[in-house]
Amino acid sequence: MMDFSAIIPALPGLADGMWMTLKLMVLGVLGGVLLGTLLALLRLSPNRLLANFAATYVNYFRSIPLLLVITWFYFAVPFVLRWITGEDTPVGAFSSCLVAFIMFEAAYFCEIVRAGIQAIPKGQMGAASALGMTYAQSMRLIILPQAFRKMTPLLLQQSIILFQDTSLVYTVGLMxxxxxxxxxxxxxxxxxxxxxxxxxxxxxxxFSASQLVKHLQKRLAV
Incomplete structure (x- = not known):
């Protein structure tokens, strides 16, 4: 017969583990959204070289398992730092896992952001240009704020997936x-x-986060 009484004394240690999980998720989402937004702008760029670079990045990271990416970066980050600085730089499992999550999730956030930008009527960009705004000002002040509002549920849904995927860090011994x-x-x-x-x-x-996403979808739809 199962006995769950030992869980209560272990709660402080489990809470530390949950803090690590949430820290990885939050920082991974923030970094992934920033990098993903940059990649989305590159994909929408009229410059074919930049657009192809971003498309290659997205297709590559969406075609390989996250577990493999975590393992790669765990061994690759110290090697790259040693190549840059010329000396051994200790890099913990947390830092390498965070880099892996940001790089990997950016490919998915990129597609979410790109879809959000493309959902904004093109006439708004033309109106901004008529007012004398530059492309950067139009994106920052008009297009992106509306796009992020539309894609908030998708961003949260991807964040839930990342929360679950943080469990893969066991491969590099992160607690x-x-x-x-x-x-x-x-x-x-x-x-x-x-x-x-x-x-x-x-x-x-x-499940609670998914219910929140559904509630937001209904509110934003209205």
Missing amino acids: DFLNAARSRGDIIGQAHEFLIFAGLVYFLIS
Whole structure:
């Protein structure tokens, strides 16, 4: 018979793991949205070289598993820093995983942002030009604010996916929520109880966030 009583004393350690998970998710989303927005603008650029570069980046990262990207960056980031600085620079698992998440998620955020920009009527860009605005001013003041409002539910949905994907950092030994639960369960011989508890927590957070996304979609539709 399963005994879940050992979970309560382990809550402080599990909370530390959840903090690591949330920190990875929030920073990954912020970095991914910034890089993804830049890539989206490049994809929409009339310059074919820039547009092709952004398209290649997006297609590449959307064609490989995230687990592989995490492993690559865990070994590649220290190597690149050593090549740049000429000396060994210690890079922790957190930093390499964060870089991997930003680079990987940017490919998905790029497509979301690109779709949001293309959903804005082209006449608004023409009106901004008629008022004497530059392309950068038109994007920053008129197009992007409207686009981000339209694509907020999609951005949140992708953030939920990233929240779930953070569990993959176990491959490089980073102590996120799932890894903390698994390790604690292995130590005291109650792996099944801790994994069930972790799954329940992931479900509750993801389901609640999904309901929020649905609510936002209805409000924005109105």
